[in-house]
Amino acid sequence: MSGDAELQALPGPARQVWREVDGLRLYLAQQADLQALAALAQDSDWLQEEEKAALARIKSAARRTEYLCGHAWLRWLLARELACQPEQVRLAFSAQHKPYALPGPAGQAAPAWNLSHAHGHFALVLGPPAAPAGTAAFKPCGGLGVDIEFPQQVSAAELRQLAQGFCHAQELAHLHALPDSAVSQAFLRLWCGKEAVAKALGCGFLFSPKRIVLQAESFVDGAVQTVQLEGMQRQVALWQWRVEGDGVLGVARVLG
Incomplete structure (x- = not known):
């Protein structure tokens, strides 16, 4: 063709x-x-x-x-x-x-x-x-991960409950400190960021998402943050943007 x-x-x-x-x-x-x-x-x-x-x-x-x-x-x-x-x-x-x-x-x-x-x-x-x-330097997906997510019609209380299954204690504390109106976007950024990082690592959520620790209070569109991985000696950079209204796009890259 x-x-x-x-x-x-x-x-x-x-x-x-x-x-x-x-x-x-x-x-x-x-x-x-x-x-x-x-x-x-x-x-x-x-x-x-x-x-x-x-x-x-x-x-x-x-x-x-x-x-x-x-x-x-x-x-x-x-x-x-x-x-x-x-x-x-x-x-x-x-x-x-x-x-x-x-x-x-x-x-x-x-x-x-x-x-x-x-x-x-x-x-x-x-x-x-x-x-x-x-x-030795080979990484599945070249050490890259991308995720795009959109909010669902779920209450702030339900989102906080769902977060118990994949969020680190400091992330949960951040979610609980937010007003209900801000929980949906914060939850989405946490989920999207962790998904992108897990994909970049090439292991999906076989590596517990609770061990992927994001600085939830410092999410800024287009800004990079270095992700803390508990129990793994690797560094991952993460960028996030708001897209198509309330959607979130996350891109992660393994640095070492």
Whole structure:
């Protein structure tokens, strides 16, 4: 399929960098903007066998559409980086089942990346090439994590109760000190930040989210904070932004 057809299938905002920070490029898109690209990906057989198998395992039609939209967009952006066709992008999987991109057809190092979606919104981060698999410096997802979240219709009391299951004591103290009107946004930033950090670490919440300690009182859009990890000798940087009204986007990067 021609590059012109792909460009026609993908509106401008989904092709443009939304934010750039510390060498990372962030992209945002809405599902409605990715539908035509997803159809093109399916018609042109962009996905590799592992992606097709993952797609087949998803029972919900809505979730299958989300997966296809996200992976079509990912492949389009990676193909642009690797100067190849989207179907030539090759993904591999770490021991933790985290996908990462292999070098391009001409041997170009692929960027590190991570992808998230929620409620019809998608976020993707691209970073410098990751260390090759099998080397001591290799990190699943290139040490990057992104998460996008939107508030639900839940009371402040219920959110404080839910936070007991994943928040550190100092984070809980912060939530309980806030007026009810501020709890939803603070809760969302905590959840989104921890999710992004867990993804960057490549272990998900196998590493207890209570041990990912965020400075909840110092959340500022676009500002970086160094995350404290209890029991782990690693440093992670976290950035967060408010998006699409009351949504929150978090990006995390393992520093060492």
